[in-house]
Amino acid sequence: MTEYETHEFDVVIIGAGGAGLRAAVEARAQGLRTALVCKSLLGKAHTVMAEGGVAASLGNVYPEDNWEVHFRDTMRGGKMLNNWRMAQLHAQEAPDRVRELEDWGALFDRTKDGLILQRDFGGHRYARLAHIGDRTGLELIRTLQQKAVADGIEVFMEVKAVRLVHDTTGAVAGLVGYHRPSGEFVVFRAKAVVLATGGVGKSWKYTSNSWESTGDGLAMALWAGADVIDMECVQFHPTGMVWPLSVRGLLVTEGVRGDGGVLRNSEGVRFMFNYIPPMFAAETADTEEEADRWYEDHSAGRRTAELLPRDEVARAINSEVKAGRGSPHGGVFLDIATRRSAEYIRRRLPSMYHQFKELAGVDITVDPMEVGPTCHYVMGGVRVDADTAATTVPGLFAAGEVAGGMHGANRLGGNSLSDLLVFGRRAGIGAAEYAAGRVGPITLDEGELEVAVCGATAPLGREDGESPYDIHHDLQETMQNLVGIIRTGSELEEAMAELDVLEERAGRVAVSGTRVYNPGWNLATDLPSMLTVSRCATLGAIHRKESRGGHTRDDFPAADPELGKVNFVQRIPGDADHTGGPGSCPSTRTISIAPEPLLVMPDELQALFEEDH
Amino acid sequence: MPDDPTNGTAPTAGAGAPAPAVPDAQATDEVTMYLWRGDPGGGEFQEYVLPAQEGEVVLDVVHRVQATLAPDLACRWNCKAGKCGSCSVEINGHPRLMCMTRMDSLPPGEPVTVAPMRTFPILRDLVTDVSYNYEVAKRIPPFAPREKTDDERQAGGYRMAQIDVERSQEFRKCIECYLCQDVCHVIRDHEENKTAYAGPRFFARSAELEMHPLDTTDRRELLQRELGLNKCNITKCCTEVCPEHIKITDNAIIPLKERVVDAAYDPIAWLGRKIRRRTKRSASEAAALAPAAGPAAVQPDAPVRGIPMPERIPVPVGTMTGTPDPDADADADADADADADADGGAGAGAGGGDRDGAATPDA
Numbered sequence: 001m002t003e004y005e006t007h008e009f010d011v012v013i014i015g016a017g018g019a020g021l022r023a024a025v026e027a028r029a030q031g032l033r034t035a036l037v038c039k040s041l042l043g044k045a046h047t048v049m050a051e052g053g054v055a056a057s058l059g060n061v062y063p064e065d066n067w068e069v070h071f072r073d074t075m076r077g078g079k080m081l082n083n084w085r086m087a088q089l090h091a092q093e094a095p096d097r098v099r100e101l102e103d104w105g106a107l108f109d110r111t112k113d114g115l116i117l118q119r120d121f122g123g124h125r126y127a128r129l130a131h132i133g134d135r136t137g138l139e140l141i142r143t144l145q146q147k148a149v150a151d152g153i154e155v156f157m158e159v160k161a162v163r164l165v166h167d168t169t170g171a172v173a174g175l176v177g178y179h180r181p182s183g184e185f186v187v188f189r190a191k192a193v194v195l196a197t198g199g200v201g202k203s204w205k206y207t208s209n210s211w212e213s214t215g216d217g218l219a220m221a222l223w224a225g226a227d228v229i230d231m232e233c234v235q236f237h238p239t240g241m242v243w244p245l246s247v248r249g250l251l252v253t254e255g256v257r258g259d260g261g262v263l264r265n266s267e268g269v270r271f272m273f274n275y276i277p278p279m280f281a282a283e284t285a286d287t288e289e290e291a292d293r294w295y296e297d298h299s300a301g302r303r304t305a306e307l308l309p310r311d312e313v314a315r316a317i318n319s320e321v322k323a324g325r326g327s328p329h330g331g332v333f334l335d336i337a338t339r340r341s342a343e344y345i346r347r348r349l350p351s352m353y354h355q356f357k358e359l360a361g362v363d364i365t366v367d368p369m370e371v372g373p374t375c376h377y378v379m380g381g382v383r384v385d386a387d388t389a390a391t392t393v394p395g396l397f398a399a400g401e402v403a404g405g406m407h408g409a410n411r412l413g414g415n416s417l418s419d420l421l422v423f424g425r426r427a428g429i430g431a432a433e434y435a436a437g438r439v440g441p442i443t444l445d446e447g448e449l450e451v452a453v454c455g456a457t458a459p460l461g462r463e464d465g466e467s468p469y470d471i472h473h474d475l476q477e478t479m480q481n482l483v484g485i486i487r488t489g490s491e492l493e494e495a496m497a498e499l500d501v502l503e504e505r506a507g508r509v510a511v512s513g514t515r516v517y518n519p520g521w522n523l524a525t526d527l528p529s530m531l532t533v534s535r536c537a538t539l540g541a542i543h544r545k546e547s548r549g550g551h552t553r554d555d556f557p558a559a560d561p562e563l564g565k566v567n568f569v570q571r572i573p574g575d576a577d578h579t580g581g582p583g584s585c586p587s588t589r590t591i592s593i594a595p596e597p598l599l600v601m602p603d604e605l606q607a608l609f610e611e612d613h
Numbered sequence: 614m615p616d617d618p619t620n621g622t623a624p625t626a627g628a629g630a631p632a633p634a635v636p637d638a639q640a641t642d643e644v645t646m647y648l649w650r651g652d653p654g655g656g657e658f659q660e661y662v663l664p665a666q667e668g669e670v671v672l673d674v675v676h677r678v679q680a681t682l683a684p685d686l687a688c689r690w691n692c693k694a695g696k697c698g699s700c701s702v703e704i705n706g707h708p709r710l711m712c713m714t715r716m717d718s719l720p721p722g723e724p725v726t727v728a729p730m731r732t733f734p735i736l737r738d739l740v741t742d743v744s745y746n747y748e749v750a751k752r753i754p755p756f757a758p759r760e761k762t763d764d765e766r767q768a769g770g771y772r773m774a775q776i777d778v779e780r781s782q783e784f785r786k787c788i789e790c791y792l793c794q795d796v797c798h799v800i801r802d803h804e805e806n807k808t809a810y811a812g813p814r815f816f817a818r819s820a821e822l823e824m825h826p827l828d829t830t831d832r833r834e835l836l837q838r839e840l841g842l843n844k845c846n847i848t849k850c851c852t853e854v855c856p857e858h859i860k861i862t863d864n865a866i867i868p869l870k871e872r873v874v875d876a877a878y879d880p881i882a883w884l885g886r887k888i889r890r891r892t893k894r895s896a897s898e899a900a901a902l903a904p905a906a907g908p909a910a911v912q913p914d915a916p917v918r919g920i921p922m923p924e925r926i927p928v929p930v931g932t933m934t935g936t937p938d939p940d941a942d943a944d945a946d947a948d949a950d951a952d953a954d955a956d957g958g959a960g961a962g963a964g965g966g967d968r969d970g971a972a973t974p975d976a
Binding site for chain 1: 652666667668669670673679680681684685686687688689690691692693694695696697698699713715736737738740742743747750751755756758768769770771772773774775778781782785786787788789822825827828
C-alpha cells in the first residue's frame with residue numbers, strides 16, 4: 001500500500017465556485033472542520049463569468065413581485081420538468097441569500113431609494129436581477145472568497161479530484177486527487193463530501209464555459225453509484241460571440257437585451273416577434289411599439305419578445321441563420337447602439353463594451369454585435385433531495401450546476417447565481433448534519449484508491465498512443481455536430497458509435513513529460529469525465545423523443561405530455577465492471593437509463609399555474 | 614524546428630455553424646513564439662513556429678503550441694475572456710493577460726516573447742507560485758459592517774446611495790491577475806520586502822474597505838506599520854498594467870496615504886473623527902471582536918519567497934532540451950528594458966538569482 005499525503009476533515013467540498021464557497025461558509029458556521037478542494041486558484045472558478053445578475057424577488061423595483069411569481073416563472077421556464085420543491089425553496093430563500101451577501105461586503109448597484117437595484121431578464125415577469133453592472137459573478141465569488149478566508153476555511157488550490165472513495169459500508173468517505181503543481185497524489189478522508197464542481201461545457205466546441213467545466217463531479221458521482229437526471233437538457237445560450245473564431249462561444253450577457261438591446265436579422269427585422277410560442281403569447285408583446293413601451297413601464301405593455309426564455313431565443317436565432325438571414329459570420333445582430341446612449345451602454349455594460357472593443361474591434365456603442373448560440377449550462381445533473389442536497393449515495397451531497405432538477409428543461413437567466421447561494425447553503429447544512437451523525441473512524445477502501453491512482457497515471461507510462469488534445473478535439477466536434485442545439489435520432493445514434501470509438505482511443509492515450517504542472521496529463525485525466533457526461537447527454541437525448549426546453553428533436557418537434565411527467569434517470573448498476581473504461585473508470589457503456597415519474601406538486605402550488613390559464 | 618504548417622491546427626468549421634462568409638484563417642503567414650520553458654532549477658526560451666490565424670490572442674497561439682508541438686507546456690488559464698485573471702505573463706517584456714492580448718496588436722513579423730511573471734517564484738514554464746498574494750489577503754482585516762437601522766431592517770436591507778458605492782465598486786472590479794504586484798518595483802526585485810509589503814492589489818482592497826459605506830474597521834495604522842504603504846512611491850506602474858483600468862495609484866493609494874497621514878498628524882481630523890457618528894475600530898480591536906479563527910486558512914504554511922525571472926529573452930534556441938546553469942545568463946538585456954513601457958521597470962530585465970524552493974505545491 002502506497003503512502004499518500006492524507007488529510008482528514010468533517011466536510012470536504014470539491015469546487016470553489018459560488019456553490020462550493022457558500023457550502024463551505026455554512027459548514028464552517030456549523031462548527032465543523034471544513035476544507036475546499038479546487039482545480040484552479042481560489043477566485044478563478046467559472047462563477048466569475050456570470051454577468052447579468054442574481055434572481056431574487058426582493059421587490060425593490062416592482063413591489064408586486066414575490067416568491068410565488070418567481071417560482072411560477074422558474075417552473076414555466078423549465079417547461080414544468082423541474083423538481084418543484086427545489087424551485088420553491090429557491091424562490092423563497094433567494095432574497096435572504098442576496099441580502100446576506102451585502103452583509104458580507106458585496107456592493108450591488110442601487111435604486112434611487114438606496115436599495116439593491118434589479119434588472120429585467122428573459123422569462124422573469126418583473127425586473128428581478130440584483131446586479132453590479134455586468135460583472136455580478138465576480139462580485140459574488142469575491143464576496144464569498146473573502147468571507148471564506150475571514151472564516152479560516154482551509155483551501156487546497158489546484159488539486160484535481162480524480163475519484164470519490166467509499167468506506168467499507170458503501171458510503172462516500174473521501175476522495176483521491178492530485179496537486180497539479182507537483183503531480184503528487186493527495187487523499188482526503190471526510191465524514192461528508194459536497195460536490196460543487198459545476199458544468200460540462202468543455203465537451204462541446206463552442207461554449208461559454210472555462211476549461212474547468214469537464215463534468216468531473218457529475219462523472220465521479222455516477223462512478224460512485226449516484227443517480228443523475230435530465231442530462232439531455234443542455235442550455236445553449238442564445239447570445240455568444242461568433243467572431244473572431246478564437247472567441248467564438250464567449251458569452252454576451254442577456255443584460256444587453258434586458259437593458260434595451262434587440263435582435264435583428266440581416267434584413268434589419270426584429271425577428272423575435274415571429275417566434276412567440278403559445279405558452280408565452282398572453283404575456284408577450286406582439287408589436288415593437290408595445291415592447292418598447294414595456295421597457296419604460298411594465299404596466300404600459302407586455303414584455304418584449306427578445307426576453308423570451310433562452311431556449312426559445314436560441315432556436316429562433318438558429319432558424320434565422322438557417323433561412324439565410326444571418327450575419328456575415330453566421331450569427332444575428334444584437335443592437336443596442338441605436339437604442340441607448342453611449343454613456344448608458346458604457347455604464348450598464350462595461351465588460352461587454354471592453355470585450356467587443358478589445359477582442360473583436362467592435363464599438364458596441366456604435367455598431368451592432370454579431371451573436372449566436374453557445375453551449376452554456378447543463379440543467380441536468382446529480383439527483384438530490386431538495387431540502388438537504390443529499391444525493392442517492394450516503395455521505396455525498398451536491399449543489400450548483402452539478403446538481404440536477406432545479407431548472408427542469410431550461411434555466412432562466414439569473415437563476416443559477418441564486419441556485420448556488422440557496423443550495424450551496426443547504427448542502428453545507430445537509431453535509432454538516434450528516435457529518436455530525438457519523439461516528440467512528442473513517443476507513444477508506446484501499447482498493448478503490450489504488451485503482452484510481454493507477455488509472456490516472458497510466459497515460460504517462462505509454463510509449464506511443466493518442467494525444468489527449470486530439471481526442472478532446474474530436475469529442476468536441478462530435479458533440480457540437482451531433483448532440484448540439486437541434487438533435488435528430490439518426491445523428492444521436494451516430495454520436496453513440498463515435499463515443500464508443502473515442503472511449504477506446506482514450507484508453508490508449510499517452511502523454512509526455514512528468515506529472516509536474518503538465519496540462520497534457522491533466523487533460524488526459526479529464527477525458528474520462530468528459531466522455532462520461534457526453535454519453536449521458538447523448539443517451540438522454542435519444543430517450544427523450546420530444547422537444548422540451550433546451551432539448552430539441554428535429555424528428556419530434558412537439559412536446560409530448562406523457563414525457564413531461566418523467567425524468568430520465570441514469571446510473572451505473574452495482575454489478576457493472578467498475579474498471580472497464582479509460583483511466584480505470586467504469587466504461588460509459590455500463591450506464592443505464594430509465595424514465596421515472598416526476599415528484600408530485602402539491603395542490604396549493606399547482607393552483608398558481610391554473611390561475612393563469 | 615517545427616515550422617511545417619501541417620503541424621498547426623486547421624480549424625474546421627463545425628457543421629452546427631454555418632460557413633463563415635469570410636476566410637477565418639490565413640495560413641500563409643507564420644508566427645514565431647519564444648516561450649520560456651523551465652522549472653525552479655532553470656530554463657530558457659524555446660522557439661515555436663506556427664501558421665498565423667486571423668483574430669487570435671496570445672493564449673490561442675499558446676494553446677496551439679500545446680496541442681501540436683509541446684503537450685506538456687505549462688500555462689495557467691481559465692475563462693479566456695479577461696474575467697478571471699489567471700493567464701498573467703510578460704509578453705515582450707510587458708505584464709499582460711494572454712487572453713486579452715491580440716496577436717495583431719503586437720509588432721507584425723516579429724517574434725513574440727512570453728515569459729512568466731518575474732516577481733513570483735517559478736513553478737514550471739509560464740506558471741508561477743502566486744501564494745504570496747493569498748498570504749497577504751489573509752492579513753487584511755475583513756469587512757465588518759455597521760448595524761442596520763430600524764428603517765433598513767424594515768426595508769429588508771442596507772440603504773446606500775449609488776454615488777457612495779461607486780467608489781468601492783471601482784476596486785471590486787479587480788480580477789486578481791496580480792499584474793500590479795508583478796510590476797511593483799518594491800517587490801519585483803526585492804524579495805526581502807515581501808514580508809512587510811502588501812502591494813498594489815491589497816492597497817486597492819484596503820481602499821475599497823476604507824471607502825465602503827458600511828465598514829467600521831480602521832486599517833490605517835496597520836497599513837502604515839505592517840503592510841508597507843509608505844514604501845510605495847507612486848510611480849503608477851500598477852495603474853499602467855491594470856487590465857481592468859482601475860486607477861490604483863490615484864484612487865486607492867494616494868487617498869490611503871492621505872488618510873494615514875491624517876490619522877497620525879492632523880489634530881482637526883482627529884477631533885472630527887471623535888465627533889462624527891460613525892467611528893471605525895482599529896484592526897486589533899476588530900480582530901478581538903471577530904469570531905475565533907478556525908483552522909488555518911488558505912495555504913496555511915506556504916512560505917513567501919521566490920523571485921527573479923529567467924534570464925532574458927530570445928536567444929532563439931533550436932533544441933527542446935537543456936537546463937543550463939540558472940545563473941549563467943545574468944547579463945541584463947538592454948533591449949528588454951528599452952521595451953518597457955513608461956510604466957517603468959516592466960521589462961524582463963536581468964534576473965540571475967535563486968529560484969530554488971519555488972515549487973511549493975499550492976496545497
